[in-house]
Amino acid sequence: MDNTQYFYRTAIFTRKDNQVSLVDIEKPDDTTPMEDWMAIVVSLADGCHTVNELIAYMSSQYQSAPQELEDTLHSVLERLQEGKIVQLSEQAVELPYYLAEPIESLDIEKAKKLIKEDGYIHH
Helix, strand or coil: CCCCCEEEEEECEEEECCEEEEECEEEEEEECCCCCCHHHHHHHHHEEEHHHHHHHHHCCCCCCCCCCCHHHHHHHHHHHHHHCEEEEEECCCCCCCCHHHHHCCHHHHHHHHHHHHHHHCCC
C-alpha cells in the first residue's frame, strides 16, 4: 500500500454513545456498528490526511506502538476499500457535506437534497 495516498470515507456514519456505525440517511435509526479498528479509520477518513499520517497518529496513541501497527492499518484499509466504505487517492479529497461529518451533525434535509443532486449512491 502506498502510504503517501490520502484516505477518505464514501459512506455516511454516525457516532453515538462512543460507537461509530454506518447509517442509511433514509433510516437514521438503522445502523451497522463497526469493529473498533474500522470505526477509528472511518471516523478519521476525512480526505485531508495520508495513510502515513494515520500511522503516525495511531502510533502516538501508544506508549510503545505495536510492531504490527502499520500492517494492521493496511489490512483495515484494504477491508474498508473492499466494502466501498473508504477509498484512497493520490491527492487530498474534499468530502461532500453529507460525508464530512457524522449524521447527527448534519441537516438531514440539506444532506438528502445534496445526495440527490450529486447522484450519490453507496453500494
